[in-house]
Amino acid sequence: MSEADSVGAVEPQTMHFAQALRLASGASIRAYDLAYETYGQLDAARSNAVLVCHALNASHHVAGCYAAAGGGPAGSVGWWDNMVGPGKPLDTRRFFVVGVNNLGGCFGSTGPASSDPATGRPYGSSFPVVTVEDWVRAQARLADRLGIGRFAAVMGGSLGAMQALQWAIDFPERVAHVIAVAAAPKLSAQNIAFNEVARQAIMTDLDFHGGDYYGHGVVPRRGLRLARMIGHITYLSDDAMMDKFGRSLRNGRFGFHFDVDFEIESYLRHQGDKFAEYFDANTYLLITRALDYFDPAGRTGGDLSAAFRPALARFLVISFTSDWRFSPERSREIVKALLDNRRDVAYAEIEAPHGHDAFLLEDPRYHALVRAYYERIHAGLPGAAR
Amino acid sequence: MSEADSVGAVEPQTMHFAQALRLASGASIRAYDLAYETYGQLDAARSNAVLVCHALNASHHVAGCYAAAGGGPAGSVGWWDNMVGPGKPLDTRRFFVVGVNNLGGCFGSTGPASSDPATGRPYGSSFPVVTVEDWVRAQARLADRLGIGRFAAVMGGSLGAMQALQWAIDFPERVAHVIAVAAAPKLSAQNIAFNEVARQAIMTDLDFHGGDYYGHGVVPRRGLRLARMIGHITYLSDDAMMDKFGRSLRNGRFGFHFDVDFEIESYLRHQGDKFAEYFDANTYLLITRALDYFDPAGRTGGDLSAAFRPALARFLVISFTSDWRFSPERSREIVKALLDNRRDVAYAEIEAPHGHDAFLLEDPRYHALVRAYYERIHAGLPGAAR
Numbered sequence: 001m002s003e004a005d006s007v008g009a010v011e012p013q014t015m016h017f018a019q020a021l022r023l024a025s026g027a028s029i030r031a032y033d034l035a036y037e038t039y040g041q042l043d044a045a046r047s048n049a050v051l052v053c054h055a056l057n058a059s060h061h062v063a064g065c066y067a068a069a070g071g072g073p074a075g076s077v078g079w080w081d082n083m084v085g086p087g088k089p090l091d092t093r094r095f096f097v098v099g100v101n102n103l104g105g106c107f108g109s110t111g112p113a114s115s116d117p118a119t120g121r122p123y124g125s126s127f128p129v130v131t132v133e134d135w136v137r138a139q140a141r142l143a144d145r146l147g148i149g150r151f152a153a154v155m156g157g158s159l160g161a162m163q164a165l166q167w168a169i170d171f172p173e174r175v176a177h178v179i180a181v182a183a184a185p186k187l188s189a190q191n192i193a194f195n196e197v198a199r200q201a202i203m204t205d206l207d208f209h210g211g212d213y214y215g216h217g218v219v220p221r222r223g224l225r226l227a228r229m230i231g232h233i234t235y236l237s238d239d240a241m242m243d244k245f246g247r248s249l250r251n252g253r254f255g256f257h258f259d260v261d262f263e264i265e266s267y268l269r270h271q272g273d274k275f276a277e278y279f280d281a282n283t284y285l286l287i288t289r290a291l292d293y294f295d296p297a298g299r300t301g302g303d304l305s306a307a308f309r310p311a312l313a314r315f316l317v318i319s320f321t322s323d324w325r326f327s328p329e330r331s332r333e334i335v336k337a338l339l340d341n342r343r344d345v346a347y348a349e350i351e352a353p354h355g356h357d358a359f360l361l362e363d364p365r366y367h368a369l370v371r372a373y374y375e376r377i378h379a380g381l382p383g384a385a386r
Numbered sequence: 387m388s389e390a391d392s393v394g395a396v397e398p399q400t401m402h403f404a405q406a407l408r409l410a411s412g413a414s415i416r417a418y419d420l421a422y423e424t425y426g427q428l429d430a431a432r433s434n435a436v437l438v439c440h441a442l443n444a445s446h447h448v449a450g451c452y453a454a455a456g457g458g459p460a461g462s463v464g465w466w467d468n469m470v471g472p473g474k475p476l477d478t479r480r481f482f483v484v485g486v487n488n489l490g491g492c493f494g495s496t497g498p499a500s501s502d503p504a505t506g507r508p509y510g511s512s513f514p515v516v517t518v519e520d521w522v523r524a525q526a527r528l529a530d531r532l533g534i535g536r537f538a539a540v541m542g543g544s545l546g547a548m549q550a551l552q553w554a555i556d557f558p559e560r561v562a563h564v565i566a567v568a569a570a571p572k573l574s575a576q577n578i579a580f581n582e583v584a585r586q587a588i589m590t591d592l593d594f595h596g597g598d599y600y601g602h603g604v605v606p607r608r609g610l611r612l613a614r615m616i617g618h619i620t621y622l623s624d625d626a627m628m629d630k631f632g633r634s635l636r637n638g639r640f641g642f643h644f645d646v647d648f649e650i651e652s653y654l655r656h657q658g659d660k661f662a663e664y665f666d667a668n669t670y671l672l673i674t675r676a677l678d679y680f681d682p683a684g685r686t687g688g689d690l691s692a693a694f695r696p697a698l699a700r701f702l703v704i705s706f707t708s709d710w711r712f713s714p715e716r717s718r719e720i721v722k723a724l725l726d727n728r729r730d731v732a733y734a735e736i737e738a739p740h741g742h743d744a745f746l747l748e749d750p751r752y753h754a755l756v757r758a759y760y761e762r763i764h765a766g767l768p769g770a771a772r
């Protein structure tokens with residue numbers, strides 16, 4: 001048997017929540033569904049659950065693969081399948097792993113494309129703006145229903161890491177460890193600027209119809225495509241792009257036109273086209289806004305150390321040297337704030353060339369670190385073999 | 387009298403060229419106009435002429451201001467007015483300065499919006515792709531007509547610097563000094579990627595009509611606006627954006643909507659709107675393509691040193707520490723290639739927080755350096771007071 005098998009065929013599940021969720025904005029969602037998946041077994045002490053939070057373009061489908069045709073729009077294989085599975089860094093033979101599609105998503109959880117029970121039509125523009133705090137509260141309710149009082153760990157990369165950090169602040173008794181990869185304590189002006197251009201691309205697409213395109217039989221495909229292209233540039237480092245594409249020409253020489261000349265153009269168009277096929281534009285707006293608004297220190301007058309004061313968890317913080325979206329400096333701000341509170345923090349800056357996307361890739365040092373950290377968590381669980 | 391006066395009221399001029407210009411693509415422009423401006427006086431020896439080349443969003447209107455209402459779409463004051471004028475670093479009391487709108491432009495030179503004599507309609511999509519080499523050859527013809535055999539200096543920032551470098555390679559006898567600010571010897575994959583997203587924003591705008599929008603009474607305003615927003619992010623450093631805008635909220639608190647919340651959003655939208663008012667979308671495509679294609683080492687098998695072998699000029703190369711579009715490293719590649727050829731090179735890396743835009747700003751060290759360099763040039767001119 002291989003040490004690094006996949007969890008194999010998995011099936012998404014859906015949990016309905018009939019009780020209204022009051023949101024940070026003051027609005028409420030009256031009732032909602034969350035799509036989720038689980039891998040591994042919850043132990044008798046209910047002590048081995050790990051929540052994996054997703055970033056922009058991902059879902060509850062963290063690991064394993066969907067059987068046959070019903071592969072789902074985001075692809076058949078889970079987005080963090082290299083991280084989660086039997087024998088993998090987050091070992092599903094030891095941990096019970098939960099993935100959940102966030103509220104406002106487009107992969108099964110209630111979102112803008114869902115039918116609003118009040119009108120019988122898709123929410124569209126009337127879907128409320130949701131925040132990282134809202135997501136975490138919705139995740140906590142899911143944990144209640146799954147019988148998980150306390151997570152052994154909450155883990156995520158990028159926006160997923162922000163949710164993990166929020167867990168430590170909002171539910172200190174319910175999370176033992178936080179693993180925050182490629183995170184930032186809040187977006188910079190440049191981060192917000194990229195989000196804004198992406199949103200403007202979507203919102204000025206004539207097929208957007210103010211967010212209520214569902215009834216028009218169209219989607220703002222051109223805008224979504226541009227949004228994805230812009231995003232993609234920020235996920236890769238300059239060097240990684242240069243290594244992968246350089247100035248390679250598709251036909252060996254300049255075409256003196258505006259069609260594809262350079263391989264990087266072809267790649268970006270392809271990424272944009274693919275994304276626009278399956279992602280919901282309103283969800284893109286919501287998720288980028290949640291990113292913009294994330295700022296735990298906003299509640300404490302800008303003092304990040306004060307923001308983390310309630311946290312009781314232990315932390316593993318990981319950044320990547322070539323990540324210019326959320327640079328190591330941003331992770332160090334988090335580490336400093338945690339240390340100010342005398343929290344137990346392990347921090348690693350991984351030398352990796354791939355930019356922000358590194359958190360999704362199988363870098364040996366990165367994975368070895370996460371593996372070792374989970375082994376330490378496991379060793380501390382009640383009934384674990386020592 | 388102030389040491390730093392403006393050249394005052396100026397008027398653009400137009401030169402018609404009846405002889406066809408064969409382009410790098412193999413296509414030709416049969417006849418064309420170039421819009422240009424001059425400041426100062428050409429000396430008796432015709433030795434004090436300086437050509438200032440423009441970057442993406444600029445023109446022949448380098449210095450001074452247009453009288454009254456006819457301010458022109460790019461604004462009344464010249465785009466490098468802080469650099470060029472009586473008593474300024476490029477002192478128009480000593481030098482005869484020429485600014486020219488490049489071929490394919492939209493400020494008076496023949497471009498896609500101009501009438502094609504063959505059809506009587508705007509060129510639109512039939513305007514040929516032009517390169518930095520083509521621009522330089524067109525500029526050389528203008529110099530011929532102005533009676534300038536040899537420039538004391540050719541100067542530019544960003545794409546303008548690329549033209550100055552190309553001058554040294556293609557017309558070594560005709561340029562004594564090159565001043566290349568915030569340059570790169572060729573675009574990186576990431577640079578091309580940003581250009582491509584901007585072009586795709588324009589080309590997928592439903593009002594683009596394949597480049598022949600002039601006949602439809604519309605312009606691809608949404609696409610141009612996005613292109614400018616994307617570009618703008620790359621002109622500013624992350625730190626400069628943070629200093630200028632930070633996470634400041636327009637109304638002091640989150641609006642929980644997708645309208646303007648953050649000041650940076652307002653700024654970008656404003657920049658985009660303004661630009662879309664006056665810039666021609668086809669010109670934007672052409673200029674970004676000229677940027678993509680610029681690669682003098684392409685002619686010499688990728689060997690930049692070999693590419694500069696013909697150059698005879700002396701060089702001043704200047705970069706800015708916070709410029710992530712064309713970082714100091716890119717300027718150092720140029721300097722190294724010039725030194726390989728034992729050329730006379732002065733290189734300065736200016737500590738400046740403003741990113742790529744720094745080349746347009748009045749940084750005292752930067753301006754002092756350019757001033758001193760021009761004083762050195764002036765001292766070497768025939769008949770100059772020593």
